[in-house]
Amino acid sequence: MQNLFTVAGMYRLLYVYNGIVIFILMAFICSTQIRINNSMTARAFLDTAGAIPQSSSVIFCKIVFAFLSFVLVGCLYRKNKNLRVKYFLFATEIIICMFLMRVLNLSYDGLVLLVIADLMYKYEGQRQEYTLLIAMICLYFIANYNLAIFQTKIISFEAYASYYNASTKAVLLALKNSFYSLNIIIFVFYLVVLLKSKHEEKERIRLLNEKLEEANQRLRAYAIEVAQMAETRERNRLAREIHDTLGHALTGIAAGLDACLMTLEIAPDLTKKQLNKIRDTAKKGITDVRRSVKKLRPDDLERLPFQEALLEMTKDYSASSGMEITVDIFSWSDKLRQDQEDVIYRVLQESITNANRHGHATKVKITIGGNEKYLLILIADNGQGCENVKQGFGLKHMRERLELLHGSIHYWNDSGFIVEAMIPLNWEG
Amino acid sequence: MIRKVLVAVIIAIIFLYWYMSRPPTTLTLGIFVNHWDVPQGEPYAVVDEIIKDFEAENPGVKIKYVSGIKKEDYSEWLAEQFLNGAEPDVFLILAEDFNLYASIGALMKLNGFMADDKNFLAEVYYPAAFNFGKYEKIYYALPCESTLTFMFVNKSLLEREGVAIPKNDWTWKDFLEICRKVTRDTDGDGVPDQFGCYDYSWNQAAISNGVKFFRDDGKTSYFADSRMEEAVKFVMELRGVNGGFEVSPKDFDIGRVAFRPFTFAEYRTYKPYPWRIKKYSSFEWDCIKMPAGNSGGNISVMDTLLVGMSERTRDKDLAWALLKKICYDKKIQQLILKKSQALPVRRDVIISAEAEEIFSWESSETPAITPADISDAMDEAIMPFKFKNYNSAMLYADNEIKKIIEGVVPLNNALNKLQKEINALLQY
Numbered sequence: 067m068q069n070l071f072t073v074a075g076m077y078r079l080l081y082v083y084n085g086i087v088i089f090i091l092m093a094f095i096c097s098t099q100i101r102i103n104n105s106m107t108a109r110a111f112l113d114t115a116g117a118i119p120q121s122s123s124v125i126f127c128k129i130v131f132a133f134l135s136f137v138l139v140g141c142l143y144r145k146n147k148n149l150r151v152k153y154f155l156f157a158t159e160i161i162i163c164m165f166l167m168r169v170l171n172l173s174y175d176g177l178v179l180l181v182i183a184d185l186m187y188k189y190e191g192q193r194q195e196y197t198l199l200i201a202m203i204c205l206y207f208i209a210n211y212n213l214a215i216f217q218t219k220i221i222s223f224e225a226y227a228s229y230y231n232a233s234t235k236a237v238l239l240a241l242k243n244s245f246y247s248l249n250i251i252i253f254v255f256y257l258v259v260l261l262k263s264k265h266e267e268k269e270r271i272r273l274l275n276e277k278l279e280e281a282n283q284r285l286r287a288y289a290i291e292v293a294q295m296a297e298t299r300e301r302n303r304l305a306r307e308i309h310d311t312l313g314h315a316l317t318g319i320a321a322g323l324d325a326c327l328m329t330l331e332i333a334p335d336l337t338k339k340q341l342n343k344i345r346d347t348a349k350k351g352i353t354d355v356r357r358s359v360k361k362l363r364p365d366d367l368e369r370l371p372f373q374e375a376l377l378e379m380t381k382d383y384s385a386s387s388g389m390e391i392t393v394d395i396f397s398w399s400d401k402l403r404q405d406q407e408d409v410i411y412r413v414l415q416e417s418i419t420n421a422n423r424h425g426h427a428t429k430v431k432i433t434i435g436g437n438e439k440y441l442l443i444l445i446a447d448n449g450q451g452c453e454n455v456k457q458g459f460g461l462k463h464m465r466e467r468l469e470l471l472h473g474s475i476h477y478w479n480d481s482g483f484i485v486e487a488m489i490p491l492n493w494e495g
Numbered sequence: 496m497i498r499k500v501l502v503a504v505i506i507a508i509i510f511l512y513w514y515m516s517r518p519p520t521t522l523t524l525g526i527f528v529n530h531w532d533v534p535q536g537e538p539y540a541v542v543d544e545i546i547k548d549f550e551a552e553n554p555g556v557k558i559k560y561v562s563g564i565k566k567e568d569y570s571e572w573l574a575e576q577f578l579n580g581a582e583p584d585v586f587l588i589l590a591e592d593f594n595l596y597a598s599i600g601a602l603m604k605l606n607g608f609m610a611d612d613k614n615f616l617a618e619v620y621y622p623a624a625f626n627f628g629k630y631e632k633i634y635y636a637l638p639c640e641s642t643l644t645f646m647f648v649n650k651s652l653l654e655r656e657g658v659a660i661p662k663n664d665w666t667w668k669d670f671l672e673i674c675r676k677v678t679r680d681t682d683g684d685g686v687p688d689q690f691g692c693y694d695y696s697w698n699q700a701a702i703s704n705g706v707k708f709f710r711d712d713g714k715t716s717y718f719a720d721s722r723m724e725e726a727v728k729f730v731m732e733l734r735g736v737n738g739g740f741e742v743s744p745k746d747f748d749i750g751r752v753a754f755r756p757f758t759f760a761e762y763r764t765y766k767p768y769p770w771r772i773k774k775y776s777s778f779e780w781d782c783i784k785m786p787a788g789n790s791g792g793n794i795s796v797m798d799t800l801l802v803g804m805s806e807r808t809r810d811k812d813l814a815w816a817l818l819k820k821i822c823y824d825k826k827i828q829q830l831i832l833k834k835s836q837a838l839p840v841r842r843d844v845i846i847s848a849e850a851e852e853i854f855s856w857e858s859s860e861t862p863a864i865t866p867a868d869i870s871d872a873m874d875e876a877i878m879p880f881k882f883k884n885y886n887s888a889m890l891y892a893d894n895e896i897k898k899i900i901e902g903v904v905p906l907n908n909a910l911n912k913l914q915k916e917i918n919a920l921l922q923y
Contacts, residue, residue: 099578099579102578103575103578103579106571106575108571108574108575108577108578109570109571109573109574109592111574111578112574112577112578112595112599113595113883115599116598116599117599117600118577118599118600118601118806118807119577119578119580120580121578121579121580121581122579122580123580124580135504138500138504142497142500145497146497219599219600
């Protein structure tokens with residue numbers, strides 16, 4: 067019962083009902099013809115009939131064959147997706163409908179409603195309501211045209227009913243009318259169910275749209291927030307860059323100049339050499355600053371493969387500051403993203419600068435290792451370290467940078483200062 | 496999947512179409528016996544000859560017919576065949592059924608066949624016979640044989656009374672004169688026992704006076720025509736000659752009546768041996784044309800037997816060939832002349848030497864009517880009406896006019912009234 071009030075259920079009911087009515091009418095026509103022949107009133111019947119009837123067996127075969135093809139074509143029509151084939155099938159359905167009505171002597175035109183039901187079943191979209199209207203008008207005309215063409219060749223239902231006595235005839239006519247009325251009731255109910263289901267679907271779509279709109283709004287607010295965050299971050303980044311590049315270079319230069327001051331008188335040649343290196347560092351710093359302003363990206367990283375860039379950077383620093391820097395690479399990932407490279411570069415740069423500036427270290431040992439999941443960077447110096455590590459600008463920025471990559475940073479004192487940075491590799495961010 | 500189903504369905508339809516449209520090997524023929532209500536010796540002689548000829552001309556084709564159907568059962572039998580979808584391909588049509596079958600589209604339209612067939616010439620037929628198969632300007636049937644009404648003349652009686660046999664162009668005046676002359680009491684018992692005519696009806700009089708009772712579509716009647724009044728007056732006058740004495744068929748059979756309208760079929764049946772011996776053996780007799788009215792001619796009604804083919808016949812050309820064999824073939828028409836009681840419908844057969852031979856029953860006497868006279872009569876003859884309400888209208892008219900003739904109702908305005916009543920009747 068629950069199934070019946072669905073669109074498909076009502077549709078099936080409409081088909082089954084029409085099938086039953088057609089077969090009842092066919093049985094009535096055939097049996098009446100046989101009775102007429104048996105009661106020797108064929109000549110009188112022909113007089114009232116006004117047309118030659120087909121023989122009972124022919125009517126039976128035609129009805130069974132035509133109705134089965136009607137059902138088949140209707141089924142194909144509903145399943146088919148190709149528009150051209152669909153039009154063809156629909157036209158075929160109309161022709162079969164006309165044929166069936168003709169064989170039944172136009173005594174039942176409920177089949178037209180079945181065709182319209184088929185059409186409605188497929189009805190979608192906004193502009194198709196015009197198509198639907200036109201198609202329905204056409205069907206109406208076809209039914210009437212059918213009537214006009216065949217009028218002279220049709221034996222009315224009344225002619226058949228007239229064979230029976232008056233009271234039976236009245237019952238027969240009432241039955242026939244109620245067949246038609248019931249068909250209309252089922253059809254209207256089908257339409258109601260169809261409209262309801264379409265309405266429900268529309269309602270569902272409306273609700274979904276509302277949700278989507280809400281999500282969109284949230285997304286827009288979030289986008290604004292993100293933009294603001296990005297702006298803040300960018301500002302921080304810029305500060306960081308200035309600190310990193312300019313700070314690094316200036317620290318190096320300052321450290322180098324300190325050394326020069328001490329060696330100036332003892333070894334002027336060495337000092338000269340050292341000054342040259344300091345100049346180079348300064349020049350590099352300038353280039354870096356320019357870069358930062360322009361692209362905020364280290365020059366070495368631009369020019370060289372990442373690993374070489376790292377080594378270059380350490381060598382430069384050690385040359386300018388006089389610190390002994392060793393780099394041991396145990397394992398390396400070739401699939402580092404640019405942001406990861408940037409972070410690694412900056413972490414090393416910052417750590418070396420810190421070791422020089424705060425720890426006054428003479429030796430820095432850098433170890434890079436890890437596995438396929440993460441990269442571990444260990445920077446240990448032999449400086450004085452500090453008892454209470456006060457998170458300065460540098461360390462804070464390192465932490466921020468690493469956290470953006472879902473990495474982490476640890477630092478502690480152990481005969482010097484040790485920084486341990488961990489960067490996950492498989493994290494797709 | 497869909498394509499496969501469609502292909503299967505199309506193949507099935509083509510097969511079915513082929514199966515249904517195969518040329519048939521059997522044609523059926525619908526016939527009845529006793530067409531003209533006269534005894535028949537060999538009722539199937541002509542049909543069997545037709546079948547033999549046709550089967551010889553069309554090898555592989557068989558013709559079947561159901562024998563033993565009488566004229567009165569034929570109408571119902573044919574209707575039942577139509578209802579069963581088993582009607583014969585070619586069949587005889589009763590005049591009263593023709594309009595029905597033509598109007599419901601049961602009969603094949605023949606105009607196309609007649610136009611396409613180079614061997615077919617409508618001119619060979621008498622117009623009244625050929626046009627009898629026409630319904631609303633379309634030909635649905637061909638004539639096969641006809642019969643028309645002649646006047647039976649008791650030659651022995653006229654000879655006894657010293658009256659010459661009237662010529663074929665005789666008139667009402669001659670008719671009335673002879674009737675007056677021969678009506679008398681021969682045995683002296685005071686009651687007239689010899690009469691002028693028997694069974695001469697008002698409608699025979701009206702037709703020979705040029706009256707047309709109805710419009711062709713059968714919706715209006717013309718009983719108020721002045722020629723109709725003349726005819727009624729003539730019949731009343733003729734009746735007056737008998738002095739109120741009713742003539743019985745027995746009087747006629749024993750040779751005491753000079754004239755009686757007679758169909759050609761009766762003439763053909765009773766004139767030659769053996770029926771000649773059985774009936775009317777006590778006097779010499781012959782047939783002449785009907786007497787002409789003042790405003791008409793020696794006209795009578797010609798009844799024609801029609802043959803049509805079914806709209807649903809499976810092989811139209813074969814059915815047309817069979818129809819032509821029955822109605823057009825000269826040999827068959829001559830056979831009808833020889834074997835049937837009716838007249839063939841081809842003019843060339845009626846006026847052939849063979850007809851001459853057949854119609855001069857006894858070499859000793861010259862017949863009063865020659866094939867040329869018969870041919871003339873057939874040319875002049877009119878067709879009977881065959882619209883739906885014809886019989887009931889005529890029955891009603893007959894009742895009313897009989898009252899006028901018998902003097903129950905005065906003639907004054909009676910025909911006008913009758914026309915109105917009949918017109919009302921025809922509207923249904």
